[in-house]
Amino acid sequence: MKQIIWSNWNHEPIDHLRRLGESRISIFTLGEWLPEWYERLHGEELIKKAAEMGVNTIYTHFFKGFGLIHEYDDMEKMREFVKIAHKYGVEVIGYIQLGTLNYETLLDEIPNLQEWITRDEYGKPLTYGEHYYRWRPCLESKEFIEYYKKVLLYGLEHVGLDGFHFDGARARECYCDKCLKAFREYLTEHIKNPRELVGLKHFNHVQIPPLSEDWDKKPDEIHDVLALYRGRFRHYQLHKAETELFDFIKANGGKYVLHNPGMLRDDFVGYCDPALNPKSCDFVFAENNKFIVRQNDKNVNQVLAYKVAERFGFKLFDAPWLHVGKKRMGDSDVVIPNEKPIIDRFLAQGMIYGGISGAPWFVRSKKTGSVVAMDDENHFHVVKHAFDYFKENGELYHAKSIAKVKLLYCTDTFYGFIKSSYMYFQSKAMWLSDNNVPYVLITDDEIDQTEEGDVIILPDYKYASNAQYDKLKKASERGVRILMLGEYGLCTENGKERDHKNKIRNLEGLQGVITDLPEDVKFKTTSENTLVDIKRNEKGNVTLHVLRIDNEGTLPSVGIDFKNVYVDTRAKPVAYSIDGDCSIKSYEITDEKVHIELKNLTTMVSIEFVK
Structure with a gap:
């Protein structure tokens, strides 16, 4: 796979933004500026600028669940934009909403849509939170899966997309007859001693144990075996549907699958088990509250998400929001990162822990005409500098923990x-x-x-x-x-x-x-609020990475010490950093310990021990 430098390019079609009825500083951009901003995103000038900055992969709107007929005009706009993006060497991943169906438009195309949707234990259709106009599809509906294959094929063959970004992909509760049948079959396959475990000879008549989607109403702990298996079944159900769709993409020439399963949200049962992520998935979207920052005397970061991605075989698109202050009427507390220290540490975290770089905010609207975050010249050059560094030193970050x-x-x-x-x-x-x-x-x-x-x-x-x-x-x-x-x-x-x-x-x-x-597993630094990782790159060299979370100023001297169970004593350390003047002042490598003395560390340093 190529070295990925990614950007969001607005994943919402204009009709969804109009229907949404919200206004906040986010990619859900509404208001008087919407048409002008939306039109600019589909032109040549902005994607050319993104390519000059270093971006080579974007994800953008394609299918939101309004239907192929209703979304035809927007898909045609996207088809022309894909040609422009490819002209500048940028590959395009099309957004597809897996979790909702907009019945206000889709019923025109699919009159029997109600047969595809999830239902609560009383048979009532389930909707997407307060969005009463968005039904949720049942993953056991073969008609739903086949319709989405049709959508995917259209995106590949007609629109020219390079892959797809699946949003809303989470383990939903559903109590329809199809799910009940599948649940009973799952129990029969996975519990071989039902009498001993649950006092039943078989599962022919069991019901799906109900579970509230209201977090406050969920039980603190579960000991009912069927309720435990309900959670496992929901994750298996999601895995099965995703595998069928993701494999279909690859079988029909699609390059990339990006997946948003609610990575590291608090509700494990209600979202996903990353261990069940299909093998045909290339990237997972981490949209949560873990933007790398020192806040309220605590370090917040996305390290665990990157570790999960490494273990289960996919790359991470780090897409959290930076929250500052309190909410005010109209806008939320989400802000666009614009200061060099914030941008540098965010992009460096992706390089160090994921061998990838990119961000979700470059084309977010500033709510003034068509102006976006990337228009700020200082912002552009800070990001370009980081991306240039990553492109030049990419081999250093293709590594294993x-x-x-x-x-x-x-x-x-x-x-x-x-x-x-x-x-x-x-x-x-x-x-x-x-x-x-x-x-x-x-x-x-x-x-x-x-x-x-x-x-x-x-x-x-x-x-x-x-x-x-x-x-x-x-x-x-x-x-x-x-x-x-x-x-x-x-x-x-x-x-x-x-x-x-x-x-x-x-x-x-x-x-x-x-x-x-x-003590022998701790890496000690004289700088507070640092992150440390150690890997082996594709050349076989050990690489030590240090990233500062509070990187507002430059430290003239930083010491690093750790027990040597990693480094060949004959190796010579070589420093790489987006901080241009960061270097190694002195070092000592013995069989017992490694000591490195750095000078002029601002944000990060990667030290390769070259044999």
Whole structure:
């Protein structure tokens, strides 16, 4: 895959913006300026400027669920724009809304649309939040899937798109007959001992356990086996539908699939399990509140999302919003990043952790005629400088994490403690970053690959299988350290409480259990509020990355120390940085430790240990 430098190019068609009826500083841009701004996005001048800045991939509007007939005119506009973008070497990913159908227009094209949609436990159609005019499709509807294949084929063959961005792709509740049949079949396939587990001989007559979509009404924990399997079924259901659509794109010549599954939102059950992301997916969209910033005495960043992406085989489009201050009437508290320190650290985070760069705000409207963020000359040159650096040093960031700390990713507890466990998992990942501890994600299958000196972290996994415990036990016997945060194994993976004398509970009797992060896995810097990662690039060289979150000024001297379990003592460190005058003042590499002294560090530095 080519080196990706991406930008949003407004993913909403003009009719949706008109129908939406909202006004705020965001990509959902409304008001008197809308026609002029929208028209400019489809012209040559702006995409040429983006290409000059370094952008080579954009995602933009294509299909919003109004229907092929209603959206025909906008698709024709997009077809002409794709030709212009390709002229400047920019590939175009078309937005497609997977989660909603606008019945006010689509019923003209599909009179039986009601047969495609999700329904609550009382048979009432489910809508997209307060948008009462947007029905939600049922993923078990074969007619819906086939219609979307028709849309995709039209985008590839007629519009000339290079791929698709699927939005609204999340695990929705639905209680229609098709979903009920699929749920019973799922239980039959995955539970081989129903009498022993749930007291039933079969699942022929069970109903789907109801779950409120109101966060405040969701249960704190679940022990009902069928309710646990409902969450797993919803994620499987989403995976199955996405796989069919994504594979269809690749089979018909599409290059890229971008997917927005609600990455790292608090509601794990209601969104997605990234481990089930289809193999045919290239990019995942992380639209959340984790813009990299020091705020309210806390570090906020997207490191975990990048780690998840690395582990499960896709690249990340980092698309959070920067929130500042309080909401005011008309506009929200979302602002367009415009200062060099903010832009630099955002773009550097993508390079370091994802081997990718880009941002969602370059063509956001300034609500004055057709003016966009990229029109600011200072903004343009700051971004171009960062992109030029990335293009020149791209090989440095095509790398794989090699950290000794392994954060175990296990979903059993996420399905049980649905309101707390996923957030706890995320908080512990943030805790590692705050302590300058590089880490990688592993799954159960990779516990067997851990080595002496590694540290496996278990973030309050109250639900755990016997098989997982056995793997941890063997790992501890070969010198792997186990850090249990919170509790472990109080219940089986199916929510059944274990006997209080069972040694699986809280890892009783397991050797190698530790109670705090060992000092030898910490990377120590003399600069506060830094992020540190260590990788091995495609040339086989170890690369150390340091990123400052509070990068408002330049530090004349910064020291970095870590235990040497990574670097060949014969290697020579070479520094690379978007901060032009950052360099290595001195260094010492022994079998025991590595010490680096930097000068003039502002935002970031990548140190390649060249053998």
